[in-house]
Amino acid sequence: MEKLDKRMEELLQSEGDLTEKQRNILAAATEMFAQKGFAATSTSEIAKRAGVAEGTIFRHYKTKKDLLLSIVSPMMLKMISPFILKDINKVLDQKYERFEDFVRAMIKNRQEFLENNLQVIKVVIQEIPFHPELRDEFIKHVGQKVYQRFLETVQFYQAKGQIADIPPAMVLRYVSSVIIGYFGTKYVLTPEGWDDEKEIDEMIAFLAKGLAPV
Amino acid sequence: MEKLDKRMEELLQSEGDLTEKQRNILAAATEMFAQKGFAATSTSEIAKRAGVAEGTIFRHYKTKKDLLLSIVSPMMLKMISPFILKDINKVLDQKYERFEDFVRAMIKNRQEFLENNLQVIKVVIQEIPFHPELRDEFIKHVGQKVYQRFLETVQFYQAKGQIADIPPAMVLRYVSSVIIGYFGTKYVLTPEGWDDEKEIDEMIAFLAKGLAPV
DNA sequence: ATGTAAAGTGAGTAATCACTCACTAATTTT
DNA sequence: AAAATTAGTGAGTGATTACTCACTTTACAT
Secondary structure, three states: HHHHHHHHHHHHHOOOOHHHHHHHHHHHHHHHHHHHHHOOOOHHHHHHOOOOHHHHHHHHHHHHHHHHHHHHHHHOOOHHHHHOOOHHHHHHHOOOHHHHHHHHHHHHHHHHHHOOOHHHHHHHHHHHOOOEEEEEEHHHHHHHHHHHHHHHHHHHHHOOOOOOOHHHHHHHHHHHHHHHHHHHHHHHOOOOOHHHHHHHHHHHHHHHHHHHHO | HHHHHHHHHHOOOOOOOOOOHHHHHHHHHHHHHHHHOOOOOOOOHHHHHHHHHHOHHHHHHOHHHHHHHEEEEEEEEEHHHHOOHHHHHHHHHHHHOOOHHHHHHHHHHHHHHHHOHHHHHHHHHHHHHOOOOHHHHHHHHHHHHHHHHHHHHHHHHHHOOOOOOOOOOHHHHHHHHHHHHHHHHHHHHOOOOOOOOHHHHHHHHHHHHHHHOO
């Protein structure tokens, strides 16, 4: 666990000691990958937008794909780090008496993160279907670690009699489907007159009612 | 409405009078677009897999993008046609006493279609972020037509006292989120030991309970 | 059988692609 | 300040790209 934390820290603060030009390259590449997709973006375009010679890109990244991975891989870890870092785990496990409060805390916790990283997350989602290594990495992290951890959480609240006795995997799917639907609606469809507080309250009320024991 | 139906029929049965080579081209392109994405697939690869000269592709499709659109556009109409064709609308509106039965019928209705068109649907989902015209077309059809129609359906069951008095748009989002999560889990993650009947029963029970009036 | 239109071909084209390399500029180490 | 390491450059590379066109083959109406 110590080693994992260390490796993660490296990746999380990996943009600290970069040159300005290097940061420009990452920013330009992220923008264009998000907009046009990885395959439809040329390295010459990236160089142009970054205000950099094309050779400079390849000084830092062996291939174009290397550039993609150095944008996307750290983000995958960032996405899930709150769920598998031990100090935060303690908080998750013990703080919330009711399942509803736990869900609300999860949403708030990830909302700011989402807003600050919309573009990179867009790239991750868009490119996963085309790059098996990305898919594998995602499944390995989210599937094995986060999924297992949340399964236990569901069972915890089932044992407390707050959630009906349906298979935990189903509970998890319903909850995550509705939450993903919430974020998707908000950030992809961006409807007018959207009241965050009210949406979250109603959503959690719906989930709690649907999952309540008979 | 007559005109719409006619235009739709054209598109729906549009693969009838094609040459064998033309059908090979469409099949090969669909396969490769689904696997590698539109931008990463070359016309020479498509020609090779279709067993056809590269020039043959451009005899039938002015550009590579034209080929994509002729695969994707008819599918968009197929996806939503059951919801906006009038004869089927009658069925939807009157047949089901309970909201649960309506939802179950919707799922069964679209399940076979999904299974028969997984590849093309994959292409649609994958390419929408990169092609604004596709996004617009999708929003125009699904957003304006299907969404409005389902809003009315929700209000219908709310008036019958079967669904709680929460905003119909929220109801619609919860239901569609969970159903999309169901299809997504089944066809993207393809878990082992998946019991369709049980999954659907539990899912509908959860939705009904969560949406029931107080 | 013959004429005509449509289907199919494949070599050719300019443009663009990701990437290299010999070189200079800037930064850090000693 | 000198030496050494790293960052940055941009012209140049062969390969590949989407697409064209003069031509041949096939299908079908007369």
